[in-house]
Amino acid sequence: MECDKCGRDAVMHAAYSGAHLCDKHLRASVEKRVRRRVREDDLLSADASPEDPQTWVIGLSGGKDSVVLTQILHDTFGRDPRVELVALSIHEGIEGYRDESLDACETLTEELDLRHEVVSYAEEFGVRMDDVVEKDPENMAACAYCGVFRRDLLEEYAEALDADKLLTGHNLDDEAQTALMNFFEGDLKQIAKHFDASLGPFDRRTDSVHFVPRAKPLRDIPEKEVALYAHLADLPAHITECPHASEAYRGEIQDLLLKMEENHPGTRHSIMAGYEELAELAAQRYRGGDGSRDLGECERCGSSTSGRICRKCRLVESIEAV
Known part of the structure; x- marks a missing residue:
C-alpha cells in the first residue's frame, strides 16, 4: 500500500476519504484539519495583537488527544505574539495513574517551554477520586463525578488565568459518541447546551460573564489518527485507561460506532454534521429564540448555575455527608 501523495509506504488507509497516507502526509493531514478548525471557529480574534495578545488555556491531561493538540497548537502559534498558550492539568487523585500522566504533561511542557499550571481535586474540593469511588453516595459511575469536577476546575482556572479561550482535546469519536448518547436518551436539553447562536456549536456558549468560550480543535480528527500521530511524532503521551473508567x-x-464506521465509512462525520443542525434547533426550543439562557450564581461557590446550588457543590456535599 503506497501513499497517494508521494508513493512511500502508507501507514494508514482512511476509508471515509479513501486516502492512503505515509507518516509525513498523515501528520500533515491532521495538522491541516486542526488549523482549518481553528480558522473556521474564529479562535483567533481579529483584534488580537502583540500589544494585547489572547490567552488560550489548553486542558492537558497527558493523554494522546491533549498532547497532540498541545503540540500542534505550539507548532502553529508558539511564535505568534498574538497568542499566549497555557497548559492546565487536573490531578484527580487516582493512585498510580494520574501521577504518570502528569509526568507526561511536564515532559511535554518543558520541551515546548510552555507555561504549565496544575490543580487538584484534593486542594480545591477536599476529595480524591479514589475516595469518591469508595464512598459513591450518588450511586453513579466514577466518570460522572469526575466529569463534573474536571469541567468546573477547567472553567474556574481558565477564568482565573484570564483566558480568552479554553481548548480541549476531544476527538471525532468522542464527539460522535456523545451526540449519539444524547440522541438515544432523547436529551434535547443537553443537546441545546452545545449551541450558541452567536458563536456556533460545541461548548462555545456565553451564558454568563464567568464562562470562558470553549472549543475543540480536534473534533474533526478520528481517534485512531490522533493516536497514530502521537506515536509517529514520538510524543510523551500516557496511553493507559483510567482504572475507574x-x-x-x-x-x-x-x-456500535466502530462497527458502523467499518461498514459505512463516514458515519461519524455524518452524525456530527446532523448534530450541529439539531443543536441549533434544540437551542431555539429550550434556550429562547437566540439560544441564550438565564443563569444565576451558586450560593456556595458562586459559579454559574440554573439552580440554587451547582451540580459540583451538590456532589461535594453528598460526599462529605457519607
Whole structure:
C-alpha cells in the first residue's frame, strides 16, 4: 500500500476519504484539519495583537488527544505574539495513574517551554477520586463525578488565568459518541447546551460573564489518527485507561460506532454534521429564540448555575455527608 501523495509506504488507509497516507502526509493531514478548525471557529480574534495578545488555556491531561493538540497548537502559534498558550492539568487523585500522566504533561511542557499550571481535586474540593469511588453516595459511575469536577476546575482556572479561550482535546469519536448518547436518551436539553447562536456549536456558549468560550480543535480528527500521530511524532503521551473508567453505556455506543464506521465509512462525520443542525434547533426550543439562557450564581461557590446550588457543590456535599 503506497501513499497517494508521494508513493512511500502508507501507514494508514482512511476509508471515509479513501486516502492512503505515509507518516509525513498523515501528520500533515491532521495538522491541516486542526488549523482549518481553528480558522473556521474564529479562535483567533481579529483584534488580537502583540500589544494585547489572547490567552488560550489548553486542558492537558497527558493523554494522546491533549498532547497532540498541545503540540500542534505550539507548532502553529508558539511564535505568534498574538497568542499566549497555557497548559492546565487536573490531578484527580487516582493512585498510580494520574501521577504518570502528569509526568507526561511536564515532559511535554518543558520541551515546548510552555507555561504549565496544575490543580487538584484534593486542594480545591477536599476529595480524591479514589475516595469518591469508595464512598459513591450518588450511586453513579466514577466518570460522572469526575466529569463534573474536571469541567468546573477547567472553567474556574481558565477564568482565573484570564483566558480568552479554553481548548480541549476531544476527538471525532468522542464527539460522535456523545451526540449519539444524547440522541438515544432523547436529551434535547443537553443537546441545546452545545449551541450558541452567536458563536456556533460545541461548548462555545456565553451564558454568563464567568464562562470562558470553549472549543475543540480536534473534533474533526478520528481517534485512531490522533493516536497514530502521537506515536509517529514520538510524543510523551500516557496511553493507559483510567482504572475507574466504567462508562458501560458509552462503551456500547463506541462499539456500535466502530462497527458502523467499518461498514459505512463516514458515519461519524455524518452524525456530527446532523448534530450541529439539531443543536441549533434544540437551542431555539429550550434556550429562547437566540439560544441564550438565564443563569444565576451558586450560593456556595458562586459559579454559574440554573439552580440554587451547582451540580459540583451538590456532589461535594453528598460526599462529605457519607
